[in-house]
Amino acid sequence: MSDHAEAPADGCDPEGFPIATAPQPDPVAAREEFLKIYPDKTRKKRAKQVLVNTDPAKPAEIGANTRTIPGIMTQRGCTYAGCRGVVIGPMHDVLHITHGPIGCSFYSWQTRRNLARPHPDQINFLQYSMTTDMMEDEVIFGGEKKLAAAIREAYRIFKPKAIAVYATCPVGLIGDDIHTVCRLAREELGINVFGFSCEGYKGVSQSAGHHIANNGVFKHMVGLNDTPDEGEFRINVFGEYNIGGDAWEIDSLLKKCGIHVTATLSGDISYEQVTRCHTADLNVVQCHRSINYMAEMMEVKYGIPWIKVNFIGASGSVKSLRKIARYFDSKKLTDRVEEVIAQELAALRPVQAEVKARCQGKTAALFVGGSRAHHYQDLFKDIGMITVAAGYEFAHRDDYEGRQVLPSIKIDADSRNIEQLEVEADPQRFRPRKTPEQDAALAAGGFTYRDYEGMVREMKKGALVIDDISHHELEKLIEIYKPDVIASGIKEKFIIEKMGIPCKQLHSYDYGGPYAAFTGAANFYREIDRMVNTKVWKLVTPPWKRDPQVPARLVYQPKASRSEAEEATKTWKAPAQKAEGLNAES
Numbered sequence: 001m002s003d004h005a006e007a008p009a010d011g012c013d014p015e016g017f018p019i020a021t022a023p024q025p026d027p028v029a030a031r032e033e034f035l036k037i038y039p040d041k042t043r044k045k046r047a048k049q050v051l052v053n054t055d056p057a058k059p060a061e062i063g064a065n066t067r068t069i070p071g072i073m074t075q076r077g078c079t080y081a082g083c084r085g086v087v088i089g090p091m092h093d094v095l096h097i098t099h100g101p102i103g104c105s106f107y108s109w110q111t112r113r114n115l116a117r118p119h120p121d122q123i124n125f126l127q128y129s130m131t132t133d134m135m136e137d138e139v140i141f142g143g144e145k146k147l148a149a150a151i152r153e154a155y156r157i158f159k160p161k162a163i164a165v166y167a168t169c170p171v172g173l174i175g176d177d178i179h180t181v182c183r184l185a186r187e188e189l190g191i192n193v194f195g196f197s198c199e200g201y202k203g204v205s206q207s208a209g210h211h212i213a214n215n216g217v218f219k220h221m222v223g224l225n226d227t228p229d230e231g232e233f234r235i236n237v238f239g240e241y242n243i244g245g246d247a248w249e250i251d252s253l254l255k256k257c258g259i260h261v262t263a264t265l266s267g268d269i270s271y272e273q274v275t276r277c278h279t280a281d282l283n284v285v286q287c288h289r290s291i292n293y294m295a296e297m298m299e300v301k302y303g304i305p306w307i308k309v310n311f312i313g314a315s316g317s318v319k320s321l322r323k324i325a326r327y328f329d330s331k332k333l334t335d336r337v338e339e340v341i342a343q344e345l346a347a348l349r350p351v352q353a354e355v356k357a358r359c360q361g362k363t364a365a366l367f368v369g370g371s372r373a374h375h376y377q378d379l380f381k382d383i384g385m386i387t388v389a390a391g392y393e394f395a396h397r398d399d400y401e402g403r404q405v406l407p408s409i410k411i412d413a414d415s416r417n418i419e420q421l422e423v424e425a426d427p428q429r430f431r432p433r434k435t436p437e438q439d440a441a442l443a444a445g446g447f448t449y450r451d452y453e454g455m456v457r458e459m460k461k462g463a464l465v466i467d468d469i470s471h472h473e474l475e476k477l478i479e480i481y482k483p484d485v486i487a488s489g490i491k492e493k494f495i496i497e498k499m500g501i502p503c504k505q506l507h508s509y510d511y512g513g514p515y516a517a518f519t520g521a522a523n524f525y526r527e528i529d530r531m532v533n534t535k536v537w538k539l540v541t542p543p544w545k546r547d548p549q550v551p552a553r554l555v556y557q558p559k560a561s562r563s564e565a566e567e568a569t570k571t572w573k574a575p576a577q578k579a580e581g582l583n584a585e586s
């Protein structure tokens, strides 16, 4: 079986990247165009975050994981979202209570499509949204009593095994001590109750929330139950959240190979599975950004090594399965993995070939989160499409440039804000999974632990790499590049589509998916085929074809003529004398 590393296929350049059918713009000029509108200080900062991939082998330093400049329309979310929504939220029988105003809770209520299918004897709380509904009274007089009452009430009704409490912005501002409330509740109720200081403002993005969540799960859940699962080749899948059912595809693929998943953190997972995930023999990391902290801490404390995998795309899935098999070093497993790969590829290749015939040479741009903008480039490549621009919302330099840059990342005040746990080897439970001889043999065969190349090395030379893309840059990108599809999220989706470009949501999958593993890949190919080959987008006239500059209409101006409005736009002043209804200062 090949790793897809043979001679470049038809329609590909010597590096194996698909060649765009339409002529492509000069990326250096495009970058200048994006940046020129900004005031000097902003331009200087954005210039470090908008790069042309001039040498993929030597990625340039990117200004990632820094504060978004006020006034820039960002795609980012908050620290609370990264903690409650992303890493812990999918644990289906943990009761999640948001301590804060109602909005924080409402907007984290089942918007992420992290699906669960609990066993009949397990409970699923995911459809509930629980909050203390903090009001003015609590903001002034403190909300600890209300939180204690909420925990008691929730326990009385639902009798969960564990309750997690999440702090929102006002909680940090007024200084409610959620950790003491949780400790007292733990003593009173006799169940596991723990809190997360994940106030929205705590970091520059949701990334800080991932770290806080990893720390809390590691401290309060992992290691509470030492009973291992019975299966052979036991692994944990980390950084996989079962969006649209992805974890189920990965699970069934691994099962076919005879690999047992002890826990998927955090997709369709129970509290109990988290408490004994330290008994597995390997951690495989899908989304490095959100869970690398946990993988590192578990290796230090319990001796479980970790490897990076990617089950998005055919070639990624092939490589990941082979790497797991190599780690366990069992002929039985290796043979079985090769059989499964052959079967899966035989089923997938006809779909891939059919779709590729219609998508070859088309272009994509991806601006998503902290890992998908990288992983999904493989799926597009599978069907002959080339990624001309990509970027993360909140990733760190290592996600772009590779893990070797970790020692050179400057720790700023925003990162120092997040606790770095001091972890040591567990005196009783630390157990190296391989002998030094076994590790040496693996290394001699080219096997590497903890390696993560980052996105830039795997992108085509000349592609744009844009961190925390602004609304303005996205508009300019569409105008200049006219990609055939953009992969992004709900905040941008309809703006992109109004410009005549289809947008595939890669957070929620637009109610579609799963897209992971071979079976998921077939779904993705078909979906993208449908999106880029429909003629409907040609019927949309983008704004720049109507107006040379999209006017900033600050006021409601029913009587202003078009020429007056255009005049006003040139000077960036609203025709105040015509203002009616809305306040010109708003």
Ligand code: CFM
Pocket: 082, 086, 112, 206, 239, 241, 243, 287, 288, 289, 290, 368, 369, 370, 371, 372, 373, 506, 507, 508
């Ligand atoms: Fe990891 Fe994610 Fe992502 Fe992420 Fe996310 Fe997500 Fe994402 Mo939305 S954990 S970094 S914080 S892969 S919710 S499942 S899609 S931004 S690219």
